[in-house]
Amino acid sequence: MPGVTHDDAPPLADLMPWSVAPPRPGRTWPVAPDPAALRCRWATLLKAEGPDREALFAPTRSRSLHTAVGQLPGRRGGTEKLARASGPCPEPVRVLHAPFDEQWLIPDHRLLDAARPELWRVADERQIFVVETADTPGLPLLATSLLPFTRRGRIRPLYRRPGAEEPNLAPGLTAHLAARLGVPVPPEDMLAWIMAAARPDLTVPLPDDPDTWERGVRTGRRLLWLMRRDGERPKLPGGRRPYVRAPLPSRPLSLAYDRDDEALALDEGRISPVPPEAWDFEAEGVRVLESWFASRTAEPTPATLDAVRPSTWPQSWTSELLELITVLALLAEIQRPEPKSALTTKDLREAGVLPPPPAARIPASVLDHEEEGPGGQFTLV
Numbered sequence: 001m002p003g004v005t006h007d008d009a010p011p012l013a014d015l016m017p018w019s020v021a022p023p024r025p026g027r028t029w030p031v032a033p034d035p036a037a038l039r040c041r042w043a044t045l046l047k048a049e050g051p052d053r054e055a056l057f058a059p060t061r062s063r064s065l066h067t068a069v070g071q072l073p074g075r076r077g078g079t080e081k082l083a084r085a086s087g088p089c090p091e092p093v094r095v096l097h098a099p100f101d102e103q104w105l106i107p108d109h110r111l112l113d114a115a116r117p118e119l120w121r122v123a124d125e126r127q128i129f130v131v132e133t134a135d136t137p138g139l140p141l142l143a144t145s146l147l148p149f150t151r152r153g154r155i156r157p158l159y160r161r162p163g164a165e166e167p168n169l170a171p172g173l174t175a176h177l178a179a180r181l182g183v184p185v186p187p188e189d190m191l192a193w194i195m196a197a198a199r200p201d202l203t204v205p206l207p208d209d210p211d212t213w214e215r216g217v218r219t220g221r222r223l224l225w226l227m228r229r230d231g232e233r234p235k236l237p238g239g240r241r242p243y244v245r246a247p248l249p250s251r252p253l254s255l256a257y258d259r260d261d262e263a264l265a266l267d268e269g270r271i272s273p274v275p276p277e278a279w280d281f282e283a284e285g286v287r288v289l290e291s292w293f294a295s296r297t298a299e300p301t302p303a304t305l306d307a308v309r310p311s312t313w314p315q316s317w318t319s320e321l322l323e324l325i326t327v328l329a330l331l332a333e334i335q336r337p338e339p340k341s342a343l344t345t346k347d348l349r350e351a352g353v354l355p356p357p358p359a360a361r362i363p364a365s366v367l368d369h370e371e372e373g374p375g376g377q378f379t380l381v
Contacts (some may be wrong), residue, residue, distance in 0.1 A: 003255075004373065008341045009204060009205040009206070009344070009345070010343075010354060011202060011204070012156070012198060014345075014348075014354050015173060016158075016169060016172055017168065017361045018360060019154040019155060019156045020156075020363075021114075021155075022073070022131075023112065023115055023147075023148075023153060024112070026060045026063055026076070026113030026114050027063075029304065029308075030106040030108070031105050032309065033097075033103045037310060038089060038092045038105075039088075042088075042090075044056065045057060045082075046085060048267060052323060053065060053082075059110040063110065063112070065081060066081050070109060071109060072107055072109045072115055072117060073117050074120055074121070074123070078110075081110075090106055090107050090108050091107075092106055092107070092144050095146050095149045096131070096146045098151070099133065099284060099288060100285075100327065100328065102243075102320070103149075105147075106171050118363040119148075119155065119157065121363075121366040122160065122161060123162075125145070126159070127159055128145060128156065128157070128158040128228070129144050129158075130191070130195075131143070132153035132154070132155075132156075133152075138200075139283060140192070140199065142227055142283075145228045152284065158188075158191050161364050162366065164187075166364060167187035169187060170348075170360065171357065173190070174186070174187065176348070177190070177343070180343060181208065183213065183214075191220070191222075191224070192217045192223075193216045193217050194334055195220040196220035196337070197220075197339060203341075205342075206341055206343035207338055208343055215337060219336060220232060223331070226330055226331050227331075236273075236326055242264075242326060243272075244269065244322075245271065246268060246270035248313055248318060249269055250313060252313060257274065264289070271322065271325070274329075275325075275329040277333070280332075288328060296317060354360070367372040
């Protein structure tokens with residue numbers, strides 16, 4: 001469209017108005033790539049007494065053994081002070097710990113400096129969380145069905161309420177876009193377009209022709225499928241698939257890539273084929289495969305709960321690594337559209353879609369959860 005510039009594209013912050021800062025655990029030990037290790041860490045903490053328990057806990061200004069907090073929404077963790085806590089470990093839940101790095105978390109409010117309860121209230125099987133990335137050319141957004149516990153980037157849930165109720169979209173946006181395109185625009189398709197078309201500056205060009213829209217939505221759906229890893233397992237084209245060529249050691253210490261042989265070496269262990277695009281894939285300025293490996297093999301500080309971890313490399317990690325290689329290779333192949341914004345910020349303002357009302361930028365009231373407060377008192381939110 002002649003005369004249209006990138007500055008005309010509306011910002012993501014207006015299209016998906018409600019956002020939440022990333023959770024801040026405040027300590028590293030409640031998160032791990034192995035759920036059994038978390039249960040052992042919890043048991044180790046509760047076996048310790050007095051100053052020993054306090055040292056293992058790693059107190060901060062926000063959390064200590066004497067902090068009184070309520071349950072996380074939808075969870076059944078205890079609410080007594082940790083100084084006198086007992087009982088089994090709350091069942092670990094899967095979270096997105098870093099870009100493309102799914103780990104496990106002890107879902108206990110007493111362990112987390114800033115748990116962001118508003119995210120827990122809307123987390124269910126139909127929720128999709130959009131995570132803004134930093135310093136990631138070509139990949140400004142991640143999407144996950146898991147609670148994001150990444151260190152950076154604001155989080156924008158697709159829905160403001162559980163059960164896929166009340167999309168976190170500027171009121172009137174999908175209706176206005178549907179009228180211009182002449183096709184239905186459900187929230188999931190709007191998100192698919194955002195994932196495909198978002199620019200590094202987090203503006204999102206919007207088209208006014210259905211063909212461009214359809215191509216972008218198709219690309220965005222594939223991005224969402226690969227990032228969320230739900231449904232059928234992804235496969236490389238041509239029947240290729242990475243697999244273990246030489247057995248991995250019981251505790252690999254180094255990771256290297258052989259570009260000529262397209263092979264990943266974990267000490268003397270070997271995985272191939274690993275396309276160069278998978279090895280080179282970066283998020284937030286680091287190679288994803290190197291970051292994923294380091295989070296499982298870095299030497300912890302002695303005499304801390306982080307030191308409680310598997311003594312050998314679990315088979316489940318190998319399976320996760322093989323799938324991650326496939327996902328990264330397929331993501332690298334996707335050609336994201338670069339449309340110009342036909343529906344500008346000015347157009348959306350004139351239509352009354354932007355700016356979104358102030359209420360769209362704050363959490364919705366969610367009364368579906370009965371939440372236990374400190375000391376067993378129940379609260380309404």
